[in-house]
Amino acid sequence: MSESSASDTQYVDDDHRREIAVHVRSLSKTFYSGFFAPIPYLKKRPFGRLHRVVTAVQDISFEIKRGEIFALLGANGAGKSTTMKILMGLIRPSSGSADIFEKDSRSASARRGVGYLPENPSFYDELTPKELLRLFCALHGVNARQEKRHIDHLIERVGMSYAADRPLRKLSKGMHQRIGVAQALIGSPELIVLDEPFSGLDPIGRREIRQVLLEERERGATLLFTSHILPDVEALCDRFLILEQGEVRHQGAIEELSLNTADIELTIIGESSALTEALEEIGCIRSSGNGLGKDTLSSYIVPHERSEETLSRVFLHRGQVYSLNRLKPQLESMFINPISAQITQTGGEQTREELDQ
Amino acid sequence: MIRAIFAVASATFKSTARSKLSVALILFSIGLFAAISLMTASSLNEGERLLKDLGLFLGSTIASLSTLALCAQTLYRDLERKSLFTLATKPISRSVIIWGKFIGICLTSAALVSLFCFAWFILAWRLSVPWELIMLKAWTLVWLESVLIGSVAMMFGSFSSPLISSILAFGVMLIGRFSEDIIRLQERSIKIGEPNMILDLAREALILVPPLPLFNVTEQVVYRSPIPPSYLLNAALTTTSYSAICIVFASVLFARRDLT
Numbered sequence: 001m002s003e004s005s006a007s008d009t010q011y012v013d014d015d016h017r018r019e020i021a022v023h024v025r026s027l028s029k030t031f032y033s034g035f036f037a038p039i040p041y042l043k044k045r046p047f048g049r050l051h052r053v054v055t056a057v058q059d060i061s062f063e064i065k066r067g068e069i070f071a072l073l074g075a076n077g078a079g080k081s082t083t084m085k086i087l088m089g090l091i092r093p094s095s096g097s098a099d100i101f102e103k104d105s106r107s108a109s110a111r112r113g114v115g116y117l118p119e120n121p122s123f124y125d126e127l128t129p130k131e132l133l134r135l136f137c138a139l140h141g142v143n144a145r146q147e148k149r150h151i152d153h154l155i156e157r158v159g160m161s162y163a164a165d166r167p168l169r170k171l172s173k174g175m176h177q178r179i180g181v182a183q184a185l186i187g188s189p190e191l192i193v194l195d196e197p198f199s200g201l202d203p204i205g206r207r208e209i210r211q212v213l214l215e216e217r218e219r220g221a222t223l224l225f226t227s228h229i230l231p232d233v234e235a236l237c238d239r240f241l242i243l244e245q246g247e248v249r250h251q252g253a254i255e256e257l258s259l260n261t262a263d264i265e266l267t268i269i270g271e272s273s274a275l276t277e278a279l280e281e282i283g284c285i286r287s288s289g290n291g292l293g294k295d296t297l298s299s300y301i302v303p304h305e306r307s308e309e310t311l312s313r314v315f316l317h318r319g320q321v322y323s324l325n326r327l328k329p330q331l332e333s334m335f336i337n338p339i340s341a342q343i344t345q346t347g348g349e350q351t352r353e354e355l356d357q
Numbered sequence: 358m359i360r361a362i363f364a365v366a367s368a369t370f371k372s373t374a375r376s377k378l379s380v381a382l383i384l385f386s387i388g389l390f391a392a393i394s395l396m397t398a399s400s401l402n403e404g405e406r407l408l409k410d411l412g413l414f415l416g417s418t419i420a421s422l423s424t425l426a427l428c429a430q431t432l433y434r435d436l437e438r439k440s441l442f443t444l445a446t447k448p449i450s451r452s453v454i455i456w457g458k459f460i461g462i463c464l465t466s467a468a469l470v471s472l473f474c475f476a477w478f479i480l481a482w483r484l485s486v487p488w489e490l491i492m493l494k495a496w497t498l499v500w501l502e503s504v505l506i507g508s509v510a511m512m513f514g515s516f517s518s519p520l521i522s523s524i525l526a527f528g529v530m531l532i533g534r535f536s537e538d539i540i541r542l543q544e545r546s547i548k549i550g551e552p553n554m555i556l557d558l559a560r561e562a563l564i565l566v567p568p569l570p571l572f573n574v575t576e577q578v579v580y581r582s583p584i585p586p587s588y589l590l591n592a593a594l595t596t597t598s599y600s601a602i603c604i605v606f607a608s609v610l611f612a613r614r615d616l617t
Contacts, residue, residue, distance in 0.1 A: 031617070088446040090616040111448045118442040124368060126375035131368070138364030139447035167375075183443060 020102075021191050021222040022064040022087065027096035029056045029082055056082040057246045059096070064239075066190075069213070069223040071233045074243035080226040081119055083243070084195050087224075088116050100191060115184035119195040119226075121176055125169035129160055129179045132168065133186065140187040154182040159208055173200040181209055185216065192216060194225040198232055210236060264302040267322040268314055271298045275317035282306050282313070297322060361449050365457020370464040373427060382423055382469060389415055390476040397484060405486045409578045412480070416473040417499040417572070424466040424507035425526050430519035431458050431511075436616060445616055452608035459511050459604055463504050470500040494584045495574050501596040502572035506530050508600035508607075509567070515607035516614065532562055533569035567599050 031054045057079040064070040072080045085091040087098050089106045103110035123132050133151045142150055155164045158178040163171060168179070177200045184192055197213070198206045210232060213223060227233050233240065234254060241251040268275075271289065279300055280286070289298025302310045314321060373379060393411055397404040432455075435441035444454055474496040481488065509529050513522030532539065540563070543556040571592050577584055 031615075085442075085617070088442075090442060090445060092613075092615060108448050108450050111446060114446070114448075116443065116446040118439055118446075120439065121443060122438045122440050123443065124372040124440055126372045127368060131371065135364050135368045136443070136447060139361050139444070139449050139453075141360075141448070180443070 019065050020063050021066045021068070021100070022062075022070075022224060023099040023102075024060060024062050024083070024087070025097050025099075027060040027083065027086060027098060028058050028094050029079075029086060029091060030054065030094045031056060055246055057086075057243070060243070060246075060248055061096075062241050062248070062251060064222060064224055066222050067217065067220055068239060069217055069225075069237040071237040071240040072224065072226045072243065073230075073233065073240055074226075074249075077245075078243040079246040080243055081195055082246075084116075084193055084224070084226065088114070088193060113187075113190035115186060115189035115192045117180045117184040117192075117194040117197055120173075120199065121180035123168050123176070123179065126167060128165050128167055129155060129171075129182070130164050132179065133183060136183045136186050142187055150186070154185055157185070157212055158182045159205075174202060174205055177201055178205065178209070181212065185212075188219065189221060191222045191224065194223070196227060197225055198227055198229050206232065263304050263327045264307050264310075265299055265323075265325045265327055266302050266310060266314075267297055267299045267324075269297060269320040269322050270294050271296060271319060272317055275314065275319050278313045278317055279310060282309055284310055301327070358449075358453060361453045362457045362460065365444070365454060366460035366464065369431070369458050369461025370468075373462065373465045374468065378423075378427075379465070379469075382419075383472065386419065386469075386473060386476065389419070390473075390480060394480055394483070397480070404484050406579055408477070408480055408484060408486065409492075410575055412477045413495055413499065413573075413575050413578065416470070416477065416496070417502055420466060420470050420473065420499055420503040421506045421530060422527075423469060424462060424503040425510040425523060425530065426519075427462045427465065428459065428507040428510035429514045429522040429526060431462065432514050432611065433519050441616060451612045452605075455511065455515065455604055455608045455611055459508065459600075459607075462507055462511075466503045466507065467500055470496060470503065473499075489581065491574075491578055491581065491584055494589055495578045497589065498572040498574055498592055501592050502569060505567050505569075505572075505596045505599055506533075508603035512603040512607040512610075515611040529566055530569070532559060533566045534573075536563050536566065536568060537570050539563065568595065571595060 033052045033054065060079070060083060062070075072083060074080050082091065086093050087100065087105050089108075089111060092106065098105040100110040100114060105111075127135070130151060133154060134147065137147045137150060152161075155161050158181050160175065160178050160182065163175060168176065171179070177197070181194070181197060184194060192213075194213075197209055201209060206229070213225075213236060217223060223236075225237075237254055239251070239253045242249045265287070266284070276286070283303050283306055284300040287299045287301050289296065300310070311321065390412075393408065393415070396411070397407050400407050432441070435444070441454075445451060474493070477496070478488065478492070481492070506526060506529070510522055510526035513525045517525075539556065539559045543553070543560045546553045546556055574584055576582070
């Protein structure tokens with residue numbers, strides 16, 4: 001009996017593992033800088049502590065399921081890019097581990113089915129987009145016969161056919177970004193990791209790239225990306241993780257947030273003192289209003305869990321609902337709150353400017 | 358793996374050959390050979406010797422220094438411009454990048470030496486110097502030397518800045534080129550009973566430094582002494598083995614580096 005239950009658990013674990021595209025466990029990264037920084041991979045520090053220590057990420061853990069779109073969010077310097085670089089094997093973690101499709105992310109084989117777009121990508125300026133993609137096709141082992149068709153298709157998908165033979169140095173930042181997205185899609189990867197994919201793109205470009213990413217999800221690819229453009233994040237991702245000063249502040253599903261947990265702004269006509277009392281009793285906060293009476297408008301912030309009860313109380317007291325709006329997306333407020341906290345803690349305009357950058 | 362190495366090599370070659378540095382080198386070489394032409398024209402009966410001596414010396418020095426500079430800064434420049442991020446995250450090991458880049462720069466160096474060789478033969482034709490196979494062999498050795506020095510610079514460039522790696526590689530080049538003089542001076546200092554610690558150290562360092570005088574055949578070219586194929590083969594094997602060791606070291610060091 002116990003043997004059978006043990007083997008069942010084993011099967012469940014195996015299935016679970018197969019469903020996971022990215023598995024990050026207790027990941028930390030500390031950088032040492034300065035002249036007396038310890039020599040990498042030597043445990044002894046000959047010059048003691050005469051160096052600067054920066055902890056970029058600390059004890060981060062998360063999982064991304066296959067076929068999911070996952071967003072890493074956080075202010076500048078929160079550790080998003082460092083996490084991505086560890087995942088892509090560019091940086092070694094100080095502790096913890098990161099697996100891609102059950103393989104250590106540092107191994108070349110783990111990157112076989114992965115496409116990556118770094119933040120503000122830069123390529124060999126003297127090459128043309130076609131030459132660049134040809135290079136990356138060779139590195140991905142794309143069949144030489146299919147190479148040309150694959151490159152043409154990718155260039156067309158990112159809307160760069162008209163500039164495919166121009167040297168990259170003559171292309172704008174947005175065009176570089178599009179080529180960057182194209183190279184990340186070489187070989188139809190199972191996992192696509194994008195660091196700020198919408199950076200430098202105009203609204204049309206953003207829409208086009210968003211469409212490309214949605215098509216990739218339709219194909220069955222898993223997407224991990226960072227972005228500061230929160231409406232894009234809300235429109236695209238299934239789950240998100242917010243980093244703050246290298247630590248996980250929050251992680252969850254976008255649907256839960258936007259549908260179930262956002263507060264509501266309720267505007268009513270014909271408020272009476274009994275209605276005011278009834279609403280305040282269940283935690284509604286009066287945000288604006290020009291007195292009581294038949295034709296007056298007043299607004300309330302309604303807690304999301306009390307929305308139905310609020311409406312029934314309004315109707316019970318013969319009030320009329322003028323409008324009902326979901327307040328600022330929860331994701332944005334969750335993203336901004338830690339930043340506000342940082343400003344409050346450190347104070348001063350300089351911090352605010354740094355964060356705006 | 359071979360396809361990946363040659364893809365990186367081809368991209369490196371195209372990228373370097375189309376860069377402003379190459380244009381500057383070509384213009385500089387044209388100026389240099391124009392100057393040699395003027396010097397040979399104004400020298401009495403020494404034109405041929407001057408052309409061979411000065412042409413080979415300047416050609417080999419420029420080829421070696423430009424290969425050294427390209428190899429010392431290629432990884433750092435790519436890292437600084439972030440173009441290495443896309444390359445290093447492809448399903449290849451970092452050694453593929455090192456080998457590819459090195460081969461690409463060797464091809465660039467071959468193109469540069471071919472250009473020098475062509476200009477040199479044009480000058481020789483203008484001075485009515487008879488064409489000999491030995492001259493072609495001498496230019497082949499010039500290229501082999503530049504490849505060897507490039508590999509040393511690549512090794513230093515895999516873990517340090519372009520300035521430091523250039524200085525270190527230049528030091529190796531100087532000690533290597535003057536190795537025979539260092540041995541002679543050190544032996545003489547012992548003979549006269551005044552041992553010199555710097556010379557002793559330089560002599561010890563020669564164990565690690567490549568034997569660069571092997572690639573200098575100016576004397577044979579000037580005096581038309583034959584260079585047997587075995588000599589050329591020996592030089593080619595020295596370059597191949599020494600470069601391979603340097604590039605393997607570079608690969609090991611680069612594989613352990615954080616690319617931030």
